[in-house]
Amino acid sequence: MMTQWQALEVLARKRGGQVVITTMSAAGIWPKLSDSPLDFHYIPSAMGHATDVGLGLALAHPKRGVIVLNGDGCMLMNLGGLVTLAHQNANVVLIILDNGLYEVTGGQPTAGTGRVHFADLSRAAGIRRIFTFETLESWQAGVDEVLSDPGPAVVWLKVEGRLGQKTPQPPKLMRQQIERLQKALGIG
Amino acid sequence: MINGPELVAALKQCGVSHAIWIPDTTLGAWEEALSGPEGLPLIRVCREGEAFGVAAGLILGGKKPVILIQCTGLFEAGDALRNVVHDMHLPIFMVVGVRSYLAYRDGATMDSCPVFTEPIMRAWQIPYVVLDERHTAADLAEAYVQIQAEKRAGAVLLAE
Numbered sequence: 001m002m003t004q005w006q007a008l009e010v011l012a013r014k015r016g017g018q019v020v021i022t023t024m025s026a027a028g029i030w031p032k033l034s035d036s037p038l039d040f041h042y043i044p045s046a047m048g049h050a051t052d053v054g055l056g057l058a059l060a061h062p063k064r065g066v067i068v069l070n071g072d073g074c075m076l077m078n079l080g081g082l083v084t085l086a087h088q089n090a091n092v093v094l095i096i097l098d099n100g101l102y103e104v105t106g107g108q109p110t111a112g113t114g115r116v117h118f119a120d121l122s123r124a125a126g127i128r129r130i131f132t133f134e135t136l137e138s139w140q141a142g143v144d145e146v147l148s149d150p151g152p153a154v155v156w157l158k159v160e161g162r163l164g165q166k167t168p169q170p171p172k173l174m175r176q177q178i179e180r181l182q183k184a185l186g187i188g
Numbered sequence: 189m190i191n192g193p194e195l196v197a198a199l200k201q202c203g204v205s206h207a208i209w210i211p212d213t214t215l216g217a218w219e220e221a222l223s224g225p226e227g228l229p230l231i232r233v234c235r236e237g238e239a240f241g242v243a244a245g246l247i248l249g250g251k252k253p254v255i256l257i258q259c260t261g262l263f264e265a266g267d268a269l270r271n272v273v274h275d276m277h278l279p280i281f282m283v284v285g286v287r288s289y290l291a292y293r294d295g296a297t298m299d300s301c302p303v304f305t306e307p308i309m310r311a312w313q314i315p316y317v318v319l320d321e322r323h324t325a326a327d328l329a330e331a332y333v334q335i336q337a338e339k340r341a342g343a344v345l346l347a348e
Binding site: 040044045046047048049050051052053054055056057058059060061066078080081083084087088174175178181182185187188 | 206229231232233234235237238239240241242243244245246247248249250251253267268270271272275276277
């Protein structure tokens with residue numbers, strides 16, 4: 001199994017011109033690996049809705065595409081979002097960082113820890129490009145294929161859970177993030 | 189009551205780019221017009237909270253969506269609404285069908301939907317107007333234009 005830091009480090013090296021949306025645990029790590037105006041840290045958030053925000057952005061900018069860094073807890077709160085994503089056939093790469101925990105609340109297990117199969121759920125929802133990586137080596141070897149075609153795609157990454165984490169704070173205020181992102185997208 | 193073709197024409201005239209929805213009995217009558225060749229890009233979501241997230245992404249991306257849902261779904265979507273309106277400060281426009289509003293006005297229903305819809309809108313600090321059978325698509329468009337001009341969120345409550 002890999003750490004979240006290792007998993008995101010691999011992505012940061014390979015990410016192109018896509019918008020990257022982070023939430024929860026990933027939002028605490030990604031700003032240490034990337035400071036692009038196309039990074040959007042969805043904090044404060046409505047838990048579970050990063051996928052939806054990514055879908056909307058991808059529909060607005062289909063050629064650019066969007067990468068959403070979601071947690072397993074967030075994913076479980078909005079499984080219907082997988083169906084909507086598949087139906088819209090939008091250019092979203094949804095990365096599920098599965099540590100089996102609600103990490104920022106003290107490390108409590110989710111309702112489905114150890115039993116939920118996010119790849120099967122995604123397939124049943126209608127997603128066709130689905131990837132599962134359980135080791136750092138396999139993720140390093142597979143990331144290029146993941147990013148080689150447009151979404152929708154779901155990437156299920158099994159990562160180590162961490163205890164003692166606090167709710168991450170975004171490096172910039174929401175208003176500043178929106179202004180920066182929209183400027184990078186040529187809006188306004 | 190507003191019919192589908194009139195609704196679509198009014199929304200398009202306002203520059204609305206996408207309709208995000210889960211229909212109820214009344215809104216569902218707009219399906220043919222919304223999804224037809226003269227309609228709007230129609231985004232069908234599974235739960236109303238999704239609608240607010242998708243709308244947020246579209247607005248961040250420079251588009252002008254409208255959300256079409258029933259009040260029951262609005263109740264479910266509270267946290268998503270709170271986040272998009274009060275954390276992100278995005279000018280979301282929503283049309284919310286209020287189930288049993290007309291019957292409640294006449295004292296002819298036990299449905300609790302009309303009891304709570306307007307207090308909830310006030311609690312979430314969403315300005316709204318109520319449109320009933322006397323109103324037209326032009327009234328809905330007027331509400332949209334005003335909300336866009338003021339760069340804030342707002343709602344039309346559709347009396348059902």
